Amino acid sequence: MRRKLAAGNWKMNGTAASLEEIRKLQSILPNGGPDVVICPPTTLLFSACSATEGSGIQIGAQDCHAETDGAYTGDISGEMIADTGARYVILGHSERREAYAERNRDVRHKTSTAWHAGLTAIICIGETLEERETNATLDVIAGQLASSLPDAITADNTVVAYEPIWAIGTGKVPTQAQIVEVHDFIRSKLVARFGAQIADQIPLLYGGSVKPDNAATIFEAENVDGALVGGASLKADDFAPIIHALADS
Numbered sequence: 001m002r003r004k005l006a007a008g009n010w011k012m013n014g015t016a017a018s019l020e021e022i023r024k025l026q027s028i029l030p031n032g033g034p035d036v037v038i039c040p041p042t043t044l045l046f047s048a049c050s051a052t053e054g055s056g057i058q059i060g061a062q063d064c065h066a067e068t069d070g071a072y073t074g075d076i077s078g079e080m081i082a083d084t085g086a087r088y089v090i091l092g093h094s095e096r097r098e099a100y101a102e103r104n105r106d107v108r109h110k111t112s113t114a115w116h117a118g119l120t121a122i123i124c125i126g127e128t129l130e131e132r133e134t135n136a137t138l139d140v141i142a143g144q145l146a147s148s149l150p151d152a153i154t155a156d157n158t159v160v161a162y163e164p165i166w167a168i169g170t171g172k173v174p175t176q177a178q179i180v181e182v183h184d185f186i187r188s189k190l191v192a193r194f195g196a197q198i199a200d201q202i203p204l205l206y207g208g209s210v211k212p213d214n215a216a217t218i219f220e221a222e223n224v225d226g227a228l229v230g231g232a233s234l235k236a237d238d239f240a241p242i243i244h245a246l247a248d249s
Protein backbone atom coordinates (compact mmCIF):
# COMPACT_ATOMS: atom_id res chain seq x y z
CA MET A 1 0.00 0.00 0.00
CA ARG A 2 1.41 3.39 -1.01
CA ARG A 3 0.87 6.29 1.31
CA LYS A 4 -1.60 8.91 0.21
CA LEU A 5 -0.72 12.57 0.46
CA ALA A 6 -2.53 15.88 0.07
CA ALA A 7 -0.16 18.84 -0.14
CA GLY A 8 -1.19 22.48 -0.18
CA ASN A 9 0.97 25.07 -1.90
CA TRP A 10 0.10 28.52 -0.57
CA LYS A 11 2.56 30.25 -2.93
CA MET A 12 3.04 33.95 -2.02
CA ASN A 13 -0.15 34.07 0.02
CA GLY A 14 -0.69 34.25 3.75
CA THR A 15 0.21 36.21 6.85
CA ALA A 16 0.07 35.26 10.52
CA ALA A 17 -3.73 35.51 10.41
CA SER A 18 -3.78 32.64 7.89
CA LEU A 19 -2.61 30.19 10.57
CA GLU A 20 -6.26 30.15 11.61
CA GLU A 21 -6.99 28.18 8.41
CA ILE A 22 -4.46 25.54 9.48
CA ARG A 23 -6.03 25.32 12.94
CA LYS A 24 -9.46 24.99 11.38
CA LEU A 25 -8.22 22.31 9.00
CA GLN A 26 -6.91 20.26 11.93
CA SER A 27 -10.36 20.20 13.46
CA ILE A 28 -12.05 18.83 10.32
CA LEU A 29 -9.51 16.25 9.15
CA PRO A 30 -10.68 12.66 8.76
CA ASN A 31 -9.42 10.21 11.38
CA GLY A 32 -6.66 8.01 10.03
CA GLY A 33 -6.77 9.92 6.76
CA PRO A 34 -3.97 10.60 4.27
CA ASP A 35 -0.79 12.51 5.07
CA VAL A 36 -1.41 16.25 4.87
CA VAL A 37 1.27 18.85 4.16
CA ILE A 38 0.86 22.62 4.05
CA CYS A 39 3.55 24.66 2.32
CA PRO A 40 3.09 28.26 3.48
CA PRO A 41 5.43 31.13 2.58
CA THR A 42 8.83 31.06 4.31
CA THR A 43 7.76 33.73 6.79
CA LEU A 44 5.22 31.33 8.31
CA LEU A 45 7.32 28.15 8.52
CA PHE A 46 8.20 28.45 12.21
CA SER A 47 4.75 29.51 13.36
CA ALA A 48 3.00 26.95 11.16
CA CYS A 49 5.21 24.21 12.65
CA SER A 50 4.27 25.35 16.15
CA ALA A 51 0.59 25.54 15.25
CA THR A 52 0.58 21.96 13.90
CA GLU A 53 2.77 20.32 16.54
CA GLY A 54 1.33 16.96 17.54
CA SER A 55 -1.33 17.10 14.82
CA GLY A 56 -1.45 15.05 11.63
CA ILE A 57 -0.37 18.04 9.51
CA GLN A 58 3.22 18.44 8.34
CA ILE A 59 4.73 21.69 7.09
CA GLY A 60 6.81 22.21 3.96
CA ALA A 61 8.64 25.02 2.17
CA GLN A 62 8.18 26.02 -1.46
CA ASP A 63 11.82 26.05 -2.57
CA CYS A 64 15.36 25.83 -1.25
CA HIS A 65 18.83 26.72 -2.49
CA ALA A 66 21.06 24.06 -4.03
CA GLU A 67 23.89 24.89 -1.59
CA THR A 68 23.83 24.28 2.15
CA ASP A 69 25.04 27.80 3.05
CA GLY A 70 26.95 30.75 1.64
CA ALA A 71 26.70 34.15 0.03
CA TYR A 72 23.26 33.81 -1.54
CA THR A 73 21.35 36.90 -0.46
CA GLY A 74 17.67 36.28 0.01
CA ASP A 75 17.81 32.49 -0.32
CA ILE A 76 17.24 29.78 2.25
CA SER A 77 18.84 26.35 2.51
CA GLY A 78 17.40 22.94 3.18
CA GLU A 79 19.01 22.96 6.61
CA MET A 80 17.29 26.23 7.48
CA ILE A 81 13.96 24.78 6.43
CA ALA A 82 14.55 21.67 8.55
CA ASP A 83 15.56 23.95 11.43
CA THR A 84 12.03 25.42 11.47
CA GLY A 85 10.58 21.95 12.01
CA ALA A 86 9.34 21.67 8.41
CA ARG A 87 9.70 18.23 6.83
CA TYR A 88 8.96 18.81 3.13
CA VAL A 89 10.03 21.11 0.33
CA ILE A 90 8.45 21.66 -3.08
CA LEU A 91 11.13 21.71 -5.79
CA GLY A 92 10.93 22.49 -9.50
CA HIS A 93 7.47 24.04 -9.40
CA SER A 94 6.69 25.32 -12.89
CA GLU A 95 6.37 28.87 -11.57
CA ARG A 96 9.99 28.67 -10.44
CA ARG A 97 11.12 26.88 -13.60
CA GLU A 98 9.52 29.69 -15.63
CA ALA A 99 10.19 32.80 -13.52
CA TYR A 100 13.68 31.84 -12.34
CA ALA A 101 14.79 29.71 -15.29
CA GLU A 102 15.30 26.69 -13.06
CA ARG A 103 16.55 23.76 -15.06
CA ASN A 104 16.20 20.06 -14.37
CA ARG A 105 19.76 19.92 -13.15
CA ASP A 106 19.06 22.74 -10.64
CA VAL A 107 16.11 20.74 -9.37
CA ARG A 108 18.34 17.67 -9.05
CA HIS A 109 20.96 19.59 -7.06
CA LYS A 110 18.33 21.15 -4.81
CA THR A 111 16.81 17.72 -4.22
CA SER A 112 20.13 16.27 -3.08
CA THR A 113 20.65 19.19 -0.70
CA ALA A 114 17.12 18.87 0.64
CA TRP A 115 17.62 15.15 1.26
CA HIS A 116 20.87 15.91 3.04
CA ALA A 117 18.90 18.14 5.41
CA GLY A 118 16.43 15.32 6.05
CA LEU A 119 13.62 16.84 3.99
CA THR A 120 11.24 15.03 1.69
CA ALA A 121 11.24 16.63 -1.76
CA ILE A 122 8.00 17.12 -3.68
CA ILE A 123 9.42 17.29 -7.20
CA CYS A 124 7.17 18.92 -9.80
CA ILE A 125 7.14 18.04 -13.48
CA GLY A 126 4.69 18.86 -16.25
CA GLU A 127 4.26 20.00 -19.82
CA THR A 128 3.25 23.33 -21.34
CA LEU A 129 0.09 23.66 -23.41
CA GLU A 130 2.16 23.79 -26.58
CA GLU A 131 3.94 20.58 -25.64
CA ARG A 132 0.57 18.94 -24.90
CA GLU A 133 -0.85 20.07 -28.23
CA THR A 134 2.15 18.83 -30.19
CA ASN A 135 2.02 15.40 -28.54
CA ALA A 136 5.32 15.99 -26.76
CA THR A 137 3.96 15.41 -23.25
CA LEU A 138 5.45 11.99 -22.57
CA ASP A 139 8.84 12.97 -23.99
CA VAL A 140 8.91 16.08 -21.80
CA ILE A 141 7.91 14.08 -18.72
CA ALA A 142 10.55 11.43 -19.47
CA GLY A 143 13.23 14.11 -19.82
CA GLN A 144 12.24 15.88 -16.61
CA LEU A 145 12.21 12.62 -14.66
CA ALA A 146 15.56 11.53 -16.05
CA SER A 147 17.29 14.82 -15.27
CA SER A 148 15.52 16.10 -12.14
CA LEU A 149 15.68 12.99 -9.96
CA PRO A 150 18.94 12.05 -8.24
CA ASP A 151 19.81 8.34 -8.06
CA ALA A 152 19.43 7.94 -4.29
CA ILE A 153 15.66 8.21 -4.40
CA THR A 154 13.48 6.42 -1.83
CA ALA A 155 9.79 6.42 -1.07
CA ASP A 156 10.57 8.38 2.11
CA ASN A 157 12.65 11.14 0.56
CA THR A 158 10.64 11.87 -2.58
CA VAL A 159 7.16 12.56 -3.87
CA VAL A 160 6.63 13.26 -7.58
CA ALA A 161 3.91 15.74 -8.57
CA TYR A 162 2.62 15.78 -12.15
CA GLU A 163 1.39 19.31 -12.79
CA PRO A 164 0.47 20.17 -16.39
CA ILE A 165 1.43 23.85 -16.53
CA TRP A 166 -1.70 24.78 -18.48
CA ALA A 167 -3.86 23.38 -15.66
CA ILE A 168 -2.27 25.37 -12.84
CA GLY A 169 -4.54 28.12 -11.60
CA THR A 170 -6.60 28.04 -14.80
CA GLY A 171 -9.58 25.91 -13.85
CA LYS A 172 -8.68 23.61 -16.77
CA VAL A 173 -8.11 19.97 -15.89
CA PRO A 174 -6.82 17.22 -18.21
CA THR A 175 -9.25 14.46 -19.10
CA GLN A 176 -9.22 11.50 -16.76
CA ALA A 177 -7.65 9.44 -19.58
CA GLN A 178 -4.80 11.97 -19.86
CA ILE A 179 -4.24 11.92 -16.09
CA VAL A 180 -4.19 8.11 -16.08
CA GLU A 181 -1.85 7.96 -19.08
CA VAL A 182 0.75 10.32 -17.61
CA HIS A 183 0.68 8.85 -14.10
CA ASP A 184 0.99 5.29 -15.46
CA PHE A 185 3.86 6.48 -17.63
CA ILE A 186 5.64 8.12 -14.67
CA ARG A 187 5.28 4.93 -12.62
CA SER A 188 6.69 2.83 -15.47
CA LYS A 189 9.67 5.17 -15.86
CA LEU A 190 10.38 5.04 -12.12
CA VAL A 191 10.16 1.24 -12.15
CA ALA A 192 12.53 1.04 -15.12
CA ARG A 193 15.13 3.24 -13.44
CA PHE A 194 14.83 2.46 -9.73
CA GLY A 195 13.21 -1.00 -9.66
CA ALA A 196 9.70 -1.92 -8.59
CA GLN A 197 10.51 -2.21 -4.89
CA ILE A 198 11.31 1.50 -4.64
CA ALA A 199 9.20 2.86 -7.50
CA ASP A 200 5.96 1.21 -6.43
CA GLN A 201 6.14 3.01 -3.07
CA ILE A 202 6.84 6.55 -4.32
CA PRO A 203 3.68 8.68 -4.01
CA LEU A 204 2.61 10.35 -7.28
CA LEU A 205 0.48 13.47 -6.92
CA TYR A 206 -1.66 15.17 -9.52
CA GLY A 207 -1.67 18.98 -9.42
CA GLY A 208 -3.54 21.59 -11.45
CA SER A 209 -6.95 23.07 -10.54
CA VAL A 210 -7.87 20.32 -8.08
CA LYS A 211 -11.10 21.41 -6.39
CA PRO A 212 -13.63 19.81 -4.03
CA ASP A 213 -15.89 18.93 -6.99
CA ASN A 214 -13.29 17.14 -9.18
CA ALA A 215 -11.01 15.54 -6.57
CA ALA A 216 -12.89 12.24 -6.14
CA THR A 217 -12.76 11.50 -9.87
CA ILE A 218 -9.06 12.36 -10.13
CA PHE A 219 -8.28 10.06 -7.17
CA GLU A 220 -9.90 7.12 -8.97
CA ALA A 221 -6.76 6.76 -11.11
CA GLU A 222 -4.66 3.86 -9.85
CA ASN A 223 -1.37 5.76 -9.91
CA VAL A 224 -2.68 8.99 -8.43
CA ASP A 225 -1.80 8.84 -4.75
CA GLY A 226 -2.88 12.35 -3.85
CA ALA A 227 -2.79 15.96 -4.96
CA LEU A 228 -0.68 19.08 -4.91
CA VAL A 229 -3.24 21.83 -4.46
CA GLY A 230 -2.73 25.56 -4.93
CA GLY A 231 -5.74 27.87 -4.72
CA ALA A 232 -8.05 25.39 -3.01
CA SER A 233 -5.56 24.79 -0.18
CA LEU A 234 -5.80 28.36 1.12
CA LYS A 235 -9.13 27.84 2.88
CA ALA A 236 -9.76 24.92 5.20
CA ASP A 237 -13.33 24.67 3.90
CA ASP A 238 -12.00 24.03 0.37
CA PHE A 239 -9.02 21.84 1.25
CA ALA A 240 -10.82 19.59 3.74
CA PRO A 241 -13.26 18.06 1.19
CA ILE A 242 -10.30 17.26 -1.09
CA ILE A 243 -8.56 15.50 1.80
CA HIS A 244 -11.75 13.62 2.63
CA ALA A 245 -12.12 12.56 -1.02
CA LEU A 246 -8.56 11.20 -0.91
CA ALA A 247 -9.27 9.36 2.34
CA ASP A 248 -12.32 7.74 0.70
CA SER A 249 -10.51 6.76 -2.52
Ligand code: PEP
Pocket residue numbers: 009163167168169170171207208209210228229230231232
Ligand atom coordinates in the same frame (compact mmCIF):
# COMPACT_ATOMS: atom_id res chain seq x y z
C1 PEP B 1 0.04 24.59 -7.85
O1 PEP B 1 0.38 25.75 -7.72
O2 PEP B 1 0.87 23.69 -7.65
C2 PEP B 1 -1.33 24.30 -8.23
C3 PEP B 1 -1.63 23.07 -8.53
O3 PEP B 1 -2.20 25.35 -8.24
P1 PEP B 1 -3.79 25.27 -8.47
O4 PEP B 1 -4.33 24.14 -7.61
O5 PEP B 1 -4.31 26.60 -8.00
O6 PEP B 1 -4.03 25.01 -9.92
